[in-house]
Amino acid sequence: MIKLEALRVFVTVAELGNIKEASEQICRTASAISMTLKQLEEEIGGQLFESDRKNNLTALGEFVLQTGRMQVSNYDKAIATIHAYAKNKIGHLTLACVPSVAANLIPSLFPGFIKNRPNVVMELLDIDSRAVRLMLETGQADIGIAGQPIKDTLVTFEPLFRDQFKVICSTASALSKLERAVRWSDLENEILILNGASDKITSPQYQELADKASLTVRNVTSLLAMTKSGLGITLLPALATTHLLAGLAALELEDTSVERVVGLIERRGVTRSPVAAAFREHVLDKMPVLVEQIGVKEIPEQRP
Numbered sequence: 001m002i003k004l005e006a007l008r009v010f011v012t013v014a015e016l017g018n019i020k021e022a023s024e025q026i027c028r029t030a031s032a033i034s035m036t037l038k039q040l041e042e043e044i045g046g047q048l049f050e051s052d053r054k055n056n057l058t059a060l061g062e063f064v065l066q067t068g069r070m071q072v073s074n075y076d077k078a079i080a081t082i083h084a085y086a087k088n089k090i091g092h093l094t095l096a097c098v099p100s101v102a103a104n105l106i107p108s109l110f111p112g113f114i115k116n117r118p119n120v121v122m123e124l125l126d127i128d129s130r131a132v133r134l135m136l137e138t139g140q141a142d143i144g145i146a147g148q149p150i151k152d153t154l155v156t157f158e159p160l161f162r163d164q165f166k167v168i169c170s171t172a173s174a175l176s177k178l179e180r181a182v183r184w185s186d187l188e189n190e191i192l193i194l195n196g197a198s199d200k201i202t203s204p205q206y207q208e209l210a211d212k213a214s215l216t217v218r219n220v221t222s223l224l225a226m227t228k229s230g231l232g233i234t235l236l237p238a239l240a241t242t243h244l245l246a247g248l249a250a251l252e253l254e255d256t257s258v259e260r261v262v263g264l265i266e267r268r269g270v271t272r273s274p275v276a277a278a279f280r281e282h283v284l285d286k287m288p289v290l291v292e293q294i295g296v297k298e299i300p301e302q303r304p
Helices: 004-016 019-026 030-044 059-086 099-104 106-115 129-137 204-211 220-228 274-294
Strands: 090-097 119-126 143-147 155-170 234-237 248-252 259-267
Touching: 004 019, 004 030, 004 059, 019 030, 059 090, 090 099, 090 129, 090 274, 099 106, 099 119, 106 119, 106 274, 119 129, 129 143, 129 155, 129 259, 143 274, 155 220, 155 274, 220 234, 220 248, 234 259, 259 274
Parallel strands: 090 119, 090 143
Antiparallel strands: 143 259, 155 234, 155 248, 155 259
């Protein structure tokens, strides 16, 4: 069987035209190169050079040079690609995250990560927390950033920050005229529109209101449009209220215990790809500064 390294030796000698220069380039003795060329000719079953000077190729030698050069090049490219993948310089990363994170955090996270990885393909999925978890469980996403999932699922959760909920209503609503934080009793006669984020609220007072609700809207754009129209009110995390449309108000809740915990979500028991591992470390490194900038609360935690 013809070995790749024998082809590499032959290609080097053929391109340089002599054994002396080839031995210096590939760091092998002249006698070792001569032996390799002899064994290659025996394996092929024909003469590759017109003379012992190795400066003229036979017709067979020309053919082997063309084929051998291509094989050596393809091998080197394949090895380089393997190393690049292992060093997270190439690959594909699918990130699933909730809309508020996609709009307020990802624009600050992506540029620094992509800058030195021009050959990494990034895909961002902007979906609610439940859909994020499902994308991770089914292997359709590599990493998620969303609210804390229920326990005993197929995913792991690493908390990043806490985000308090606010009441979102039309500026025409009587609630927006209150000169104090909103109490649960203020919402008893309001039409509550449920959403993906509010699914995680466990407050008994909120649950009483939610039990009477008949409308759930999971798309944030549609949710805000309906709220602006005066159809009802809704509760969203503060991060989702940073760029509200004119005509909407975000009101503080008196009950400050109503919050969500946002973190990194990954599929349990699956080894991260090099790109996914690098992005995870990038998020953990940059998050403290981002958390301070956006005004949410960081969760101090020992991270591996």
